Amino acid sequence: MPWKRRRGYATQAVAAILDDARAEGLTEVEITTDLDNIGSQRVIENNGGVLVERFEKSGADGAIPSLRYRVDLTQA
Secondary structure, eight states: OGGGTTSSHHHHHHHHHHHHHHHTTOSEEEEEEETTOHHHHHHHHHTTOEEEEEEEEEETTEEEEEEEEEEETTOO
């Protein structure tokens, strides 16, 4: 819903998932998003995501430019 955008809900949701991953003993996670999804890139970066790779994933319409981020869960 467009009227719910830019309120921080996605950033909070990802933070909660990362807390769960940390509680399970994971030390890092990787998150991917499409190259043109600026909103998701910001959410990932706001949660400590560091860009590690640009790659192409296969899709129904061919190769889709994508980004892979890594989040270090050992940092509080």
